[in-house]
Amino acid sequence: MTIKPLASTEEASISTGISRSRLMAMKASGELTAGKHWVYFSGKKNSPIGWDVSKIRDWQIEQAKFVSEANEKAAAEIEEFADLGV
Numbered sequence: 001m002t003i004k005p006l007a008s009t010e011e012a013s014i015s016t017g018i019s020r021s022r023l024m025a026m027k028a029s030g031e032l033t034a035g036k037h038w039v040y041f042s043g044k045k046n047s048p049i050g051w052d053v054s055k056i057r058d059w060q061i062e063q064a065k066f067v068s069e070a071n072e073k074a075a076a077e078i079e080e081f082a083d084l085g086v
Contacts, residue, residue: 004052004054006038006039006041006050006051006052007050007051007052007053008048008049008050008051009023009024009048009049009051011051011053012051012053012056015053016053016056016057016060018056023051027049031059032056032059036052036055037051037052037055037056037059038050038051038052039052
């Protein structure tokens with residue numbers, strides 16, 4: 001059995017293309033979930049954070065799909081430009 005290592009904040013930032021400050025904001029807001037996307041290495045609040053880069057990438061993919069589908073849905077709801085007053 002292979003144990004998958006967790007990435008440091010710097011490594012996660014580089015691997016995902018998400019800045020350190022954005023990762024921390026997403027952690028604080030609950031966008032990224034404790035135990036799924038990140039953990040405290042020692043299990044204590046002030047310890048370094050380990051990031052599961054593969055789970056964050058999965059989240060990025062799902063968010064991209066959500067945003068794309070929302071745009072397509074909004075466009076489909078517009079029957080013609082006249083409805084927009086154009």
